[in-house]
Amino acid sequence: MIAVAAAAAFLATFNETFLNVALTPIMLDFGVDVSVVQWLATGYLLVAAVFVPVANVLYHRFPTRGLFVAAVALLVVGSVVGALAPSFGVLLTGRLLQAAGTGLLTPIGMNITLAVAPREKLGLAMGVMAAMTTLGPSLAIVVSGALLSAVPWTALLWVFGALSLLVLLTGAVLLRNVAELGRPVLDVLSFVLVAVGLVGLLYGISTAFSGSALTAGVAAVIGVLALVAFVVRQNRVEHPLLDLRPFRSTPFVLGVSMTMLGLFFVFAMNVVIPIFLQSVRGQDPLGASLALAPGILLTVVLGPIVGRLFDRHGGRLMIPAGFAIMAVFASLVGVAAGQDSVLLFAALYVPAVLATALVIGPSQTFALSSLDRESSPHGVTVVATSFQVAGCLGTSLAIGVFNALTTRGVEGGTELLDASVVGFRGAAGLVALVSVLGIVLALAAGRAARAARTLRAAEETTGQARTVVDLMKTDVYALSTEQNVLEALQMFTERGISGAPVLHTDGSLAGFLSDGDVMRYLSAEHPSSTTIYSFATGESADLEDALADLVSLPVVRLATPDVVTVDETASVADAVAVLSDKHLKKVPVVRGEHGEVVGIVSRSAVNRLAISSYLASREGLAAGDGTGATEREPQLV
Template sequence: MIALLVAGFVGLFSETALNIALGDLGQIFNVNATTIQWLATGYFLTLGILVPVTGILMQKFTTRQMFMVSILLSIIGTVLAAIAPVFSILLVGRIIQAAGLAINLPLTQNVIFTIFPANKRGAAMGVMGLVMLAGPALGPTIAGLILDTLSWHWIFWVTIPFLLFSFIFGFIYLPNVNEIRQVSIDKLSVILSTIGFGGIVYGVSVSGELGWTNATVMGTIIVGFIALIIFAVRQTKMDSPMLNLKAFTFPLFVLGVIMSFITFFNMLSMLVILPMYMQMALVIAAFTTGLVLLPGSLLNCVLAPTIGRLFDKYGPKAVITPGTILVAIAYGLYAQFGTETALWMIVVTHIIMMLGVGAVLASVQTNTLNSLPKQYYPDGIAITQTIQQVAGAIGIAVMVSVLAAKQNSYMANIANVPTEAAAMGSELVFQIGLGLAVVNVVLSFFIKKPE
């Protein structure tokens, strides 16, 4: 587990660490904002395309084979990005990095559900939840510190020792735990999945620059949805489908997938919008922004294993419902923020938010997968991981678009004051987040422990 979790942390850290350096990299490589954004978009796009395929790969290849490929891709991608002399090589490095993470995340969950009995999975998934939150949350803070003291290359170099440790540790200790089956990979299913998830993630990712009514944006999203419908119909008619959609016949699984979508939509968009609010409305530096968000992230890291143990002891509702309520309270407080909000208030609110997300994230995932028979675990994991990546990409695109639209409207119609406009845009985003958080509170009352 150590080998898998360290590699997962590095991959998720890399997902957000570079975001804080995008402005500098645009000037260094002499490319515009739309082009440099591909360093983030390409990462999400790769995850959205490859994660669905890992469900079938985990049944075809051994745990060790999957792990070694994942780590080697991560190392190759990281080194390539660190030495990149031009933008195109940096982008290729990022895509290879994301391919490594796309294998690692579902593999880690599959190992947890294979080696831990049902009454101990909550604690194990709590530790994975720590990794899934700490990586993206600490990324901007550590990257800000690196940019202040070293060059951007070190955002990549600093992760290499951890990847090498993971590789060596996994090579020595990681056994084969999954059952290998004779399955054939249906090429048409892979193509449809790639066009479907890839089209949706690409469409929503570029909507911020091109606008939602742009022909390319609407076209790729529509084509993506059509491809997914054909993909789903094809899976139901195959003897050995690439992704077994029978998982959706279990009501608790469906409930968990919806709650996971809302949680990741809100969480990943909040990790982008909150720093934007602090830098644009409160006019504070990037590194200070990272420090303000640090206490919530660290507290969540400390408490994640404890939350997992509470899940094992008292069941899902006792952990998930209070978690969703904390998230809703935090969004209610965020929605009150303006241009004069004290930093201590942001710190306290972010701590409440991260405690809530920590209680919901891993617990919902554990309960969702516990509701499936063992033979559906690889498919259930591939489905939930894909939904999470797609939810994150859609959340960021939608919320950034809402923020920009409200900001522009305020400056054009009310007052040409950038700080006030940014505060008003952020307030609208947080109100939408509050609405979704309340939906999750209601859904949490229907959560129960699977038989």
């Protein structure tokens, strides 16, 4: 399943740059200029970024395999539409269909990895994912350059469609459902706000160097205002599109920021280097793309190795060292741009791109390991959105600086070759400065990780009690008083649960219905069924009558009205006492007496806490220096 998720991550990022080398022949075929054709790249990133937050809602509403197949199907359909496009508008439509699939596919793949990867091997799994996300946009340039030397640009879409179809079939066979399904609601206004926010902000940035400064500024301001409104709404609505709890974790924010800086480097250099080598050094598309190939292939090999090292030693030295190498060799690549040797230029780029393996995967793991299991899916959504934002920022700013400095040099009387070298050095300098910023963030992340570990140790030393809020499941599967018993049984079957609270319309508790309550009713009212298990074997003589009875029977008729609950301020010890004394599997958590249900605590959650605490204590004793990590403790140091 991790292999399928990694293939999905590769597809999603591969397609982001796959058409970049083909923009020139596309312009010739459809008679459009650069300002129009660039939307095949920019529009793709914008639409993908918009659909990422939607993926979290869909991930918890639909079975994993079906959702994965549907997302990949968008890539296949978009490829076919684009390959057969009679006009640029149809080609762009196909490209945006692919972008919607990409926006869904990236977080789905990461969620699958988080769900199935053993915690002690999370660094390795995320290292594989990071290698694929780094390989995708880089290898796309190499492959497309090679293909364009022999076939028309439409063949690129057919090739990608075939790859997508292969991944679709593999996922349909190998994947199983790993998400905890419920009925999350898609808040349409939140979707509109995040769409306007991201499109406005990224459009403003992408046009800042090539269009009207006023238009870019207005678009950016509208985008920022829409994102502010989005954040405010998420804190007020009952069903937010994106849970903002991950942003309360400083390690998470720092980890996401470091991931974005690493991706900024990849996207910026992978678009500027081919342009520079083709327009200035006279390389053909294949020659320009091959200059990137050695570093790309070595990065794929290094990704899983770095993941294993991170699992063992953390990222205290690894991440800042990666940023430092990126800064140094990006600067050296800029210096080599003025030399005649393309081989020297390509050789200096190898350690620069290799260093991204020390940054991207470890930073992702550091960010996500700071979250609990309830917040992890929302953290994945943020990380996946950051991929698209970083890609748009890296591409737009690098090309913008390159073009601006080149144009200024030519207008000042400098030869085009010399002016282009200055433009490339400006872009390389921008990437180097971003890498220096990454060093600063890595050091800050180290301090944040040490502070989190110190706080944890202090809590354990002082014996500070946890509350049930730290342990409860907040995404509660609940029944309404308006549902019937057959609907309840259907939900029990789909969710793999044995009971659920019954809620009034105001969220307060009306009772609790278990499958045992239903079994006792069936045995009393339909004796020939004997037990509910006879329905599974088809041996019940009055199956139809029983089912008809359940359809007309409200859940409140069978639900236990006097439900044992615990208040959200209760300690874990109190919850354990209730579960033990009352012989219960789970108990609802309420806010105040007769208040709304805010969560549910189960025996299995208590067991996991006890086991993880024991293992964490053993790991801490074995490590001695605190390099190990628990589920909620970041792994940087």
